[in-house]
Amino acid sequence: MTQDEVHMQRAIRLAQRGRGRTSPNPQVGAVVVRDNRVVGEGYHAGPGSPHAEVVALAAAISRAAGATLYTTLEPCCHTDKRTPPCTEALIRSGIRRVVSAMRDPNPQVVGKGIRTLRRAGIEVDEGACHAQAVRLNRPYVKWITTGQPYVTLKAAMTLDGRIATRTGESQWITSEASRRDARRLRAESDAILTGVGTILADNPHLTVRRPGLRNPLRVILDPSLRTPLKAHVVAPCADAATLFIATDQAAAGKIKRLRARGAEVEILSASKGRIAFAAILNVLGRRNLASVLIEGGGVVNGLALRSGCVDRVVFYMAPLLLGGEDARGVFAGQAVVDLAHATSLSDVTIKKIGLDLRVEGLIAQPDPPTLGAERCLP
Numbered sequence: 001m002t003q004d005e006v007h008m009q010r011a012i013r014l015a016q017r018g019r020g021r022t023s024p025n026p027q028v029g030a031v032v033v034r035d036n037r038v039v040g041e042g043y044h045a046g047p048g049s050p051h052a053e054v055v056a057l058a059a060a061i062s063r064a065a066g067a068t069l070y071t072t073l074e075p076c077c078h079t080d081k082r083t084p085p086c087t088e089a090l091i092r093s094g095i096r097r098v099v100s101a102m103r104d105p106n107p108q109v110v111g112k113g114i115r116t117l118r119r120a121g122i123e124v125d126e127g128a129c130h131a132q133a134v135r136l137n138r139p140y141v142k143w144i145t146t147g148q149p150y151v152t153l154k155a156a157m158t159l160d161g162r163i164a165t166r167t168g169e170s171q172w173i174t175s176e177a178s179r180r181d182a183r184r185l186r187a188e189s190d191a192i193l194t195g196v197g198t199i200l201a202d203n204p205h206l207t208v209r210r211p212g213l214r215n216p217l218r219v220i221l222d223p224s225l226r227t228p229l230k231a232h233v234v235a236p237c238a239d240a241a242t243l244f245i246a247t248d249q250a251a252a253g254k255i256k257r258l259r260a261r262g263a264e265v266e267i268l269s270a271s272k273g274r275i276a277f278a279a280i281l282n283v284l285g286r287r288n289l290a291s292v293l294i295e296g297g298g299v300v301n302g303l304a305l306r307s308g309c310v311d312r313v314v315f316y317m318a319p320l321l322l323g324g325e326d327a328r329g330v331f332a333g334q335a336v337v338d339l340a341h342a343t344s345l346s347d348v349t350i351k352k353i354g355l356d357l358r359v360e361g362l363i364a365q366p367d368p369p370t371l372g373a374e375r376c377l378p
Helices: 005-019 051-066 086-093 110-118 130-136 138-146 177-185 196-202 254-261 277-286 298-308
Strands: 030-035 037-043 070-071 097-100 123-126 150-158 160-165 191-196 219-222 242-247 263-268 291-296 312-320 344-354 357-365
Touching: 005 030, 005 037, 005 051, 005 097, 005 130, 030 277, 037 051, 051 086, 051 160, 086 110, 086 242, 110 123, 123 254, 138 150, 150 177, 150 298, 177 312, 177 344, 177 357, 191 196, 191 298, 196 219, 196 298, 219 277, 219 298, 254 263, 277 298
Parallel strands: 070 097, 097 123, 150 291, 150 312, 191 219, 191 291, 219 242, 242 263
Antiparallel strands: 030 037, 030 070, 150 160, 312 357, 344 357
């Protein structure tokens, strides 16, 4: 491992401290090194707070002159945000060299920050730990380039792929350790999405329930607004907001009553009673939500997977077998006709959590479309 990689690994670890708090901004870490000694470091803590490079320079004080700064993301150079451009701070500091793990895909920045530094006489090298840096900010990369949030589909199931018995019993298939890990996924997500079927069957809170961790926006797919007004997702909660996605099938009176209880209601068009997942993701993306966790039943899971909108799956598998086709599967609906059309996963990891298995993998997606309107970061 080169010295550049050693210091960039440290910057990546620093960036991870902002996990679950920086969205829609990226997670960024920075390290200032002079004479092979770390003299300053920092990370981005959230929208409106100083960027990682500025924090690291402030920690280095006068020792930044002639030093090298390592950053997990290309320094910003645009001004239409709450914090000044990092390129200006770097030029003023006397930094001699900048090492950037990846370019910022934001159309307002991509390549421009690096060109600004080079024009000022600062040496810039790119690509150290590039793959790790991209992995760190998958939600940001998708949101800033497509306008849609990064989608993770999470499910708890038996080894034979069943999420409930034939009578609908599902609590609890997996262990408490797996459920704690799943709540961490919630805390790292901007929104958690489920269908009205899950609300009616389980009446979940859809919150993190851990001090110090934020609750995501609760998004309920409920075309005709069948959710009871006494449901937990409707009950006032200062730390957890709720958005209902409905259609014109929803009664005006029910919309009014939900809004009176503090919930939001978004009306979207539907085809055969179904709302297109792409339309839902567009709504969430416009709200600056960069990541969505789907915790649905078989119907929602199946629709999401077949829509092509899912980027990642996380499955918690308990050492149980329900057996029989009448137990409820993780995906409902019609299956593919042949293996050639099966959804394949890459970067698969398997981790043991107590007696359960946590299986994670990425779903290959087509290249993102060319970005139309630019988005401004907080």
